[in-house]
Amino acid sequence: MKKSFVKMWIVIAVSSLGLIPFAWAQEKNITVKGSDTIVILGQRLAEEYMKLHPETAIQVTGGGSGVGIAALINGTTDIANASRPIKSSEIAKAKQAGYYPEEFKVALDSLAVVVNSVNPIQALSLKQLLGIYTGRINNWKEVGGSDQPILRYCRESNSGTYAFFKEHVLKNQDYAPDCQSMPGTSAVANALSKDEAGIGYGGAAYFINQPQLKIVPIKKDDKSEPVNPVKPDGTLDYEAAWNFLYPITRYLYMYTGFKPRGEIKNYLDWILSPDGQKIVEEVGYVPLKGK
């Protein structure tokens, strides 16, 4: 009886240790919040930077581009990540709150459209993609493929990729209701490797060197040449992204509330330096031109 009481107290004592906040105040704290697309990139950048500068603590969280910019306006974050440019309405709000957002383009991202490797389709135009994803085109033979129904895969609505695709390819129309939403780009790749009639999209780096998948070259309109986001040797085609020849390419941004100073400036400078851009490349995005 007594022994078990002692044990109980030990358990209580040990578990209450967990309640002690472990976030000790550090000299230099940078908070980064925003787009879920950039969360992994942001965390990798922060990790590397903290290795070089142990006195700096950088916290990176997601939530979405809009959430990040709202946090910037509320003053609850130092840097906002965004996979889309800031809206004029958001700039106006920021100015009312006394902030002057500064924009930093940190990387480029090409969204690849992917099908199963047995699919004979050679290229798709943006218009055909719009038709497929809004539910107007329902059979592969309508776009030059074999006679079988199209199975649409998309991402969850909280994903920046979902929003970017919706804005740039769907022209803000609704996705067809039978789009199956996948929790991540690797889940899309996994599903498409099994589904011969499937179509999906995601960051191009996820689909490279997978023999069961085929990245579909995209045509800007019916007359233009199809462009592949990936070179024949299986690496990302940086030129196609830099010149926006590949039509589903976007910048990834970081915003600060003021002209950056001190440690925040050092951090952003480092991201834009060759060292930082090397991390961008490692994570699977396209580094900025000339960096």
Add this chain to the structure above:
Amino acid sequence: MRSMSVSHPTTHELLSQKGFRLKEWLIERMLVAAGITSIAIILLIFLFLFKEGVQFFKTASPFDLIGKTVFDPYEERHVFKMMWQAVSVLPKYSLIPLICGSLLVALPATIIAAVFGIGCAIYLSEMASAQLREFLKPTLELLAGIPSVVIGFFMLTLAASFFQGIFHTKFRLNAFVGAVGVAIATFPIIVTLVEDALRAVPRDLRDASYALGATKWQTIWDTVVPTAISGISAAMILGFGRALGETMIVVMATGKAPIVTGNIFSSVRTMTANIAAELGSVAQGSEHYYALFLVGSVLFTMTFVLNLTSEIILTKMRRKLRM
């Protein structure tokens, strides 16, 4: 030594006994407090859920929960759409595809689990030898202990392809695959509850049946099962409630496309999967946030009513069998 202390209780022992009683008193109070706390927590969750859910109507009308009339740029006219698409220029919060999806998974899952579960329970309680029972019961409990994420993973990677090979379905991940997975999770619950109900049938009834010349099968089918029928239905209702609330398996195995359909081989998005997928990153206090709480309130109300119904049925049955 031991015999001495038994025959002569010393003052020291009496005192320690008194101390023991104090401990007992304390533990009793702690248990009462734990009981009250759990009730309070349920009440608070209930209140919180509804308080947040109701705020959806600050900005949206109740009709939005059924559907919205929107302009279709292709047909160039306004069309009534029952759609869940919360991230949109014009957000659509129809609950119809979600409720449709939940029922399309939970109903077949309950039916599958009940067919196998009731059979298994009859076998366990009426036919199996004591040794076999000793072996089968722990095995069943092991099945109940499988984490639902493991079942979901199994359905997603292996079972989905297997079923697609058999039925040649358009969607690899569909309501049926989800239902089979949920049935695996519900099955042990139904077996345990049905077996309890069958064992609650008094021995006398069985003996009377045998005395009248009935065979084992006739006794089971005409005496035991009809007597326990309310317990069996309560088990099924509880299983249905469990199937409605199952999240991880349906997140992984149903494809999550919010389609209004009655086709069991179509991809569906259940209420639970929808909340799990979207609540993580929705802006707090937004219309979408409140809409998800409203979905949660609807789900909670449904499972609450189901649990209450089965509890009432069970209480009635126990009273009847005692008389």
